Amino acid sequence: MMAKKYIVGLTGGIASGKTTVANLFAQYGIDLVDADVIAREVVSIGSDGLNAIKQHFGQGILLADNSLDRAALRAKVFNNPEQRLWLNNLLHPMIRHRMLDQVQASTSAYVIMVVPLLFENHLDSLVDTTLVVDIAPELQVSRTMQRDGVSKEQVEHILASQMTREQRLALADNIIDNQGEHEQLRSQVFRLHQQYLQQATDLETNVND
Template sequence: MAEFILGLTGGIGSGKTTVANLFHEQGIELVDADVIAREVVEYGSVGLKAIEDHFGSDILQADGSLDRAKLRERIFTDESERLWLNNLLHPMIRQTMLSSAKNADSDYVILVVPLLFENGLDSLVDRTLVVDISPDLQIQRTVERDNVSEAQIANIIASQISREERLQKADDIIDNRGEIADLKEQVNRLHQYYLALAASKAPHD
């Protein structure tokens, strides 16, 4: 069981997944909020039934699974709907994440959470790490990755805390504006640091 929990976050398009995978290559287990968020609304789940009851059956695809694009459009154009969805899913996601973190066998475990600070999930971790890039680069990378409009990405960025506030809250920061070699170097340095912190926190016989 991992005694030390790191919270990894960053704005959309910042490269959280890339950074998380670099830590995973070092043998560190990941608990990904996005993966869990998909699990709690998969076909046949309690979460999906509640979403269908609230939004109507047109929020589903022909095979009965969630139409994510349609849901995203609804919640990012209506603040009250976004809050309703958050209130439904966040307790489910939080409970599953904590259970997974407690069962991790690596020296420490990383919770990968896009809205770590926004949803107060930083209270669950021992330390926070922010992956940082500029808002312009966020938009550019997300347009290239997801093939969505700049306006939609700008709405998502606006729904998250500001870059300045995120950096202010961070215990550690990774600058992801450069090359992959530089990114790996930053991850390796932090990994050694977190190993030392985890060792100091582990119970001694």
């Protein structure tokens, strides 16, 4: 029987600081399972995911080096719900399967699963507790514009496609406020790390009883 791992689902809107928070947990020796990294792996050169996409959309979906042309794929699915559904039905099970494999391979006391669309894609069903990194929408806009060199309109379009701040906070078990100084962020992470260590221990005790 597979050992039950205590899983924390870490999420937040665009430019909320999910990676920064995840890396602070990693400094305590906690393993990270990153959905974005896995999403890139399942469509890497030679992967089953990329081969299926090529068969479905044609050779034009590839760059000169045979890697995925992400811009071309985005253009194919952007205003086409049917094609987006096809793509999601292909990739989501692959990503989910690989995430769970990585969780099982983890050796840390608990695991942080970093998933930008945790609630939207119903992946919160895989975790024991949810942690939302929260910042104000106007801060999301300014940080994303600065980080990605995109227009305000583009950022607002992305925000509109995601769950609202209020919806996300309503679903959160724990919340980190990432609008202050780095030291405040670090202390919030430390407090939650202690909490998750205890919850992981409690889970192990209950499983073994």
